[in-house]
Amino acid sequence: MTRTAGSHGPTTQKAIQDAGLRLIHHHGYAAMSLRQLAGEVGLQVGSLYNHIRTKQDLLFDLLHGHMESLLTALDQALAETADPEDALRRFVAFHVDYHITRKAEVFICYSELRSLEPDNYAIIVGLRRGYERRLIAIIEQGVARGCFRVGDAPVAAYGILAMLTGVCTWFRPDGRLTAADLIDQYTAMVLNAVKGP
Incomplete structure (x- = not known):
């Protein structure tokens, strides 16, 4: 999935948190991957680190x-x-x-x-x-x-x-x-x- 046009800063941060909440709730913390999270919000995995460290x-x-x-x-x-x-x-x-x-x-x-x-x-x-x-x-x-x-x-x-x-x-x-x-x-x-x- 490609990055959502215009996604940046607080908007992207909220999208990451919302997606993280859904994924952890559905799969569990241990099973959720950062690759899944990046895919949910339309980011490359490397770009995810601009918003969360770990x-x-x-x-x-x-x-x-x-x-x-x-x-x-x-x-x-x-x-x-x-x-x-x-x-x-x-x-x-x-x-x-x-x-x-x-x-x-x-x-x-x-x-x-x-x-x-x-x-x-x-x-x-x-x-x-x-x-x-x-x-x-x-x-x-x-x-x-x-x-x-x-x-x-x-x-x-x-x-x-x-x-x-x-x-x-x-x-x-x-x-x-x-x-x-x-x-x-x-x-x-x-x-x-x-x-x-």
């Missing part, structure tokens, strides 16, 4: 961009609420919606974490812990105010995250439930879990 850099940039976007969007969703129950409702709605609308990014962030080199791995894990800490803080605040009853806030948070993230594996937009239905059901389950008997 395949590892591409993976890191995809995961880092995903985590930065996730954290920024979550902070916006949680802004201007001081009530733990409201914050937890917002967290559930945000997490479910984000994870069903950005399935490819979420999938590779979980499945390809193992493919990162140690320094890159530490950065992404640190960002993931930041996301987890936001949920832990909501639960701890609810416990402190007497509206949540959990014995261990981090364990409760990890359980909630595992349940919510599971929607990526089975939810279909054309299925029996709408996204709004799903958010309502998961919100009810999460609130029941943290409020206790």
